[in-house]
Amino acid sequence: MKNAWTANLAAAVLIVVGGVLLYSWVHHDPAVDLALRVPGADGSPAETAGEADSGPIEGTLTTSDGAGSDLGGYWPRFRGANFDNIAKVDVELSRSWAEAGPAVLWSIDVGEGYAGAAVMNGKVFMIDYDQESRADAIRCLSLADGKEIWRYSYPVKVKRNHGMSRTVPTVTEKFVVAMGPKCHVSCLEANTGEHYWMLDLVREFGAKVPPWYAGQCPLVEDGKVILAPGADALLMAVDCTTGEIIWESANPNGWKMTHSSIMPMEFGGERMYVYCGSGGVAGVSAKDGAILWETNEWKIQIANIPSPLVIGDGLIFLSGGYNSGSMMLRLLKEGDTIVVETAFKLGPEVFGSPQQTPIFYEGYIYGVRPDGQLCCLDTSGNVVWASSSAKKFGLGPYMIVNGLIYVMDDSGLLTLAEATPRSYVQLSQAKLLDGPDSWGPMTAAEGRLILRDLKRMICVDISAQ
Numbered sequence: 001m002k003n004a005w006t007a008n009l010a011a012a013v014l015i016v017v018g019g020v021l022l023y024s025w026v027h028h029d030p031a032v033d034l035a036l037r038v039p040g041a042d043g044s045p046a047e048t049a050g051e052a053d054s055g056p057i058e059g060t061l062t063t064s065d066g067a068g069s070d071l072g073g074y075w076p077r078f079r080g081a082n083f084d085n086i087a088k089v090d091v092e093l094s095r096s097w098a099e100a101g102p103a104v105l106w107s108i109d110v111g112e113g114y115a116g117a118a119v120m121n122g123k124v125f126m127i128d129y130d131q132e133s134r135a136d137a138i139r140c141l142s143l144a145d146g147k148e149i150w151r152y153s154y155p156v157k158v159k160r161n162h163g164m165s166r167t168v169p170t171v172t173e174k175f176v177v178a179m180g181p182k183c184h185v186s187c188l189e190a191n192t193g194e195h196y197w198m199l200d201l202v203r204e205f206g207a208k209v210p211p212w213y214a215g216q217c218p219l220v221e222d223g224k225v226i227l228a229p230g231a232d233a234l235l236m237a238v239d240c241t242t243g244e245i246i247w248e249s250a251n252p253n254g255w256k257m258t259h260s261s262i263m264p265m266e267f268g269g270e271r272m273y274v275y276c277g278s279g280g281v282a283g284v285s286a287k288d289g290a291i292l293w294e295t296n297e298w299k300i301q302i303a304n305i306p307s308p309l310v311i312g313d314g315l316i317f318l319s320g321g322y323n324s325g326s327m328m329l330r331l332l333k334e335g336d337t338i339v340v341e342t343a344f345k346l347g348p349e350v351f352g353s354p355q356q357t358p359i360f361y362e363g364y365i366y367g368v369r370p371d372g373q374l375c376c377l378d379t380s381g382n383v384v385w386a387s388s389s390a391k392k393f394g395l396g397p398y399m400i401v402n403g404l405i406y407v408m409d410d411s412g413l414l415t416l417a418e419a420t421p422r423s424y425v426q427l428s429q430a431k432l433l434d435g436p437d438s439w440g441p442m443t444a445a446e447g448r449l450i451l452r453d454l455k456r457m458i459c460v461d462i463s464a465q
Helices: 002-027 201-205
Strands: 060-063 104-109 118-120 123-130 135-142 148-155 175-179 184-189 195-200 219-221 224-227 236-239 245-248 263-267 270-277 280-285 291-295 309-312 315-319 326-334 337-346 359-361 364-368 374-377 383-386 398-401 404-408 413-418 426-431 443-445 448-452 456-461
Touching: 118 443, 123 175, 135 175, 135 184, 148 184, 184 224, 195 201, 263 309, 291 337, 309 359, 359 398, 364 398
Parallel strands: none
Antiparallel strands: 060 148, 104 456, 118 123, 123 135, 135 148, 175 184, 184 195, 219 224, 224 236, 236 245, 263 270, 270 280, 280 291, 309 315, 315 326, 326 337, 359 364, 364 374, 374 383, 398 404, 404 413, 413 426, 443 448, 448 456
16 A cells, blocks of 8 residues: 555656646747757748737937047948948058957947948948847947947837847938848938838738848839838839839749848849849849849748849859759840840859858859858859868858958858968958857948957957058
C-alpha cells in the first residue's frame, strides 16, 4: 500500500511540474533572451507584421537642440546619388589605420534594426523605431555631431522580429520620404520635418508586409515617389507635393512586395524602373507605369533582398540567398518589343548575395557570396578572385569610395581593401562596432563614413590624418 501511495504521489508531482513547464514554454517570449537568428536561416518565413491599421495615423513633430552644419557630402538615398553604392569625394582618404581604427566622431543609440542613413546639406536622415513609445520615428540629425534636429513620429505597433526598421529614406532639397517597417510611407519637408502626407500601403492599397518587415527604400525622381506595393498595382508613382497617385502599373501575375528596392534604368531610349517582385522581375515605364517586359526566370521563394544591379547595355545582374545564386539578364529590342533572355546563371558556390546588393565598378562586379568571401567577377560570370577562406565577412554591407572598398562583417569589424580586379589586396582592419548584426547600409559623406549595428549608429573619420 505504501509503495502504491508513493508511486501515485510521484506521478502527481510529475504532472504538476510538467504543467508548469508547458505553461512557461507557451507563454515565454523567446525574443527576450535568445540571440536574433539570421532572417530565414531556418528555411521558413517568420511571422508577418500583422493586420492593417484601422485608419489614418496622426503623427507628432518635435524639435531638439541639434543644428545643421556646413559640412559637404551628398548621399541622398539607398546606394547613393547614382544608385551604384560608389562615392567620389574631394578628400584624401587614409589607406591604413592604427589598431583602434579611424576616429569615431559621434555615436548614438538607435532602435533595433538595420536602417541606414541619407545625407544632404550637413544633415543625416534616417527612419528609426522607438520601442518605448511604440512609434516609427523619422529623424534628422546633424552630420557634425549626431545631435537630433527634429523627429517626426507616429504610433505603430511593431514586434521584435530580427529588428524593426531596415530602410533608407530618400531626401531632396525639399522632401524626405521614408517607408516604415509596416509599409507606412511618409513625405516630410526636409528642413523642418513638416508633414505633407502619409500612405498606408497595406490599408489603402492591399500590400502585404513582407516577412521580417519592409526593406524597400523609396525612390524619388522628377517630383514623384516610386513605390512597389505589389498588390493591385505592381508599382505606382505618387506626387511628392500632394500625395496623389499619378499612375499605377498592372499586376497581372499577382506578385507581392519583396525586400528588394526599385532601380532605374535606361534602355532603348526609354527610362524604366526594374523591380524584383515575389514571382519574377519586371521593367516598368517611368512615363506611365506600363509594363515593358517581365520574366519569371528569377524568383526566390523565401525572401528576395538584394536589388537589381544595372550593368548597362541592357544587362541586369541579379543575386540572392537561400541557394538561389545569381543570374545575368540581357534585354534585347525586337521592333517595339523588349525581349528578356538569360545571359548566364551561377550557382551559390560560385556567387550569390544573401542580403547586400553587389557593386559594379570599372567593369567588374564586387560582392560577398554565401561562404563569406569577398569576390570579384567579370560580366561573363567568371570569378576573377576571391578573398580566400581565411578572409570571410558575412552579411554586412560594403561600398566603394575613391577606389577603396569598405567591407563590414556581422560583428562590427571594418575591412579596408583595394577595389581592383588584380587580386584581393587588404589594407587595414578595425573593430568599430560591438555587434551583433552590423548589417545597415553604409553612408559616405566627404571624409566620413556612417555605420551601424543592431542598436548603435556611428560616424567615423576615414580621411587621411
